[in-house]
Amino acid sequence: MNYEDVMNLAVRRGFFFRAVDSYPNTPAGFWDYGPLGVAFKNRYLNLWRRYLVKRDEMLEIDTVQIMPKAVFVASGHLSNFTDPKVECSKCHTIYRADKVIEEKVKHAVPEGLKDSEYDALLAENHVLCSNCKNPLSGTKRFNMMFRVGIGPQEEEAYLRPETAQGIFVDVPLLFKTQRIKLPKGIAQVGKSFRNEIAPRQGILRLRELNQAEIEVLFNPEKVDLPKFGAALDYKLNIAQGDVEPTPISVSEAVAQGVIPHKLIGYYLHLIQSFYEKVGIPSSAIRLRKLGDDEKAFYSSVAFDLEVRTSGGWLELVACNYRSDYDLTRHAEVSKTDFTVDDEGVKVLPHIFELSMGIDRSLFALLESAYRVEGERTYLALKPAVAPIQVGVFPLMGKDGLPEEAKKVYELIRDDFEAAYDEGGSIGRRYARSDEAGIPFCVTVDQETLKEGTVTVRERDTKGQVKVKVNELPGWLASQTR
């Protein structure tokens, strides 16, 4: 089992499609969700809302995707989101300007210089391509953000590279209108855009991606609140570096300084337990603590929630302690007051973020659920995230069974994700539903007509139980929660 097997099934059944496939020469890094994929994403996000947003009484908002240049000047994305690059004139190898100079002069070169300063250093030190010894081009920048022009003047603006900035810039109005008490999570689901140089691995590396982000705003003086006590005994699968995780309780992790304080422990526990809830085995989850050299520029403490896949550990959630970096910068650049009231004291909130990649998470769930047993292929998705929860089949296409099955279908389709199917043999329909990950199939047979019972077939065990038609909605509700 590997990436290709899973994607093959996902494309065949309509989870994902390559975007704009009908046109030739469509660039890589863009994928569409098919009908089953949309249902899957919706079910997954509903669980995210239930388990994180509602449970922790967060507020969900939905902000714009295009924002003016100034926002990204403040956020640091315009300067930090780019690397200075030079290219060999002959073999076209690309180097980072600072790194290639460092190699030649044997001492550290700052990352934040201007292009002209790098050019001067390159010339002074006669830096050549280390591959073919030919001259290098002048320093150029590649910005990972998509630039757009607003209005007839094409005023400089960008598609957001993360949904977080939309939350940050809304902080003053949120606090004026929502009677917010710290700490408070602000959540958002939406698209982000990153102009990757060479996206590979399909759905795992996208130029247009789906994120579900949570920005927890808190008073840095109050990180020891009673509500965080609920997680103290929870075992976090922490990995200090690229190693197997070692479970450690939140209280121990704080005591040992692995995590800065209880608040962060509490939210790491929420996100880890969310993935356990949606069906990733705990043994396949780790919270990898990032070293200083691999953290984002805005992050002071960072953990990546990663899941073990056939292609190695896959990063699904970036958990960053962004401190007051973002709000300080937005306050400076916008000249707006970003301090908020916390029990009578003015504070500039600190931020801990849980930035989830939705597309990757859905892939990880599919791969984790992918099973092959002989001829049979099925997705052992948990009923709570399965895109279709129940299939309804007449055993045969005669004797009034289709009519009766449609009645059963209509009885449940408003409250459940249900699909009706009368094509082919019953076995074939079971096989089809297995590939779509449908956990329960309801079959209407002669006994339905006589005794008012249906046969419910369970996907993973292939076991069958009889359920009375009038009790079916309640039975399904209890099984698919």
Next chain:
RNA sequence: GCGGCCGUGGUCUAGUGGUUAUGACAGGGGCUUCCCAAGCCUCUAACCGCGGGUCCGAAUCCCGCCGGCCGCACCA
């Protein structure tokens, strides 16, 4: 972005210069059967990634582009 390999219906695949381009699976319709992909009939579906070139003739040879995989680089 660099180097190597590759690109035929939704999926897998036959076909390496010559008539309407294989086959299977999947899918649609019909008959029949019915509790785990049965059988029969039938239909749909690829102008062979896109563009250009060589040739009387190109899926097949050449060039460019796009895409995929692997390695390097990149991954805020």
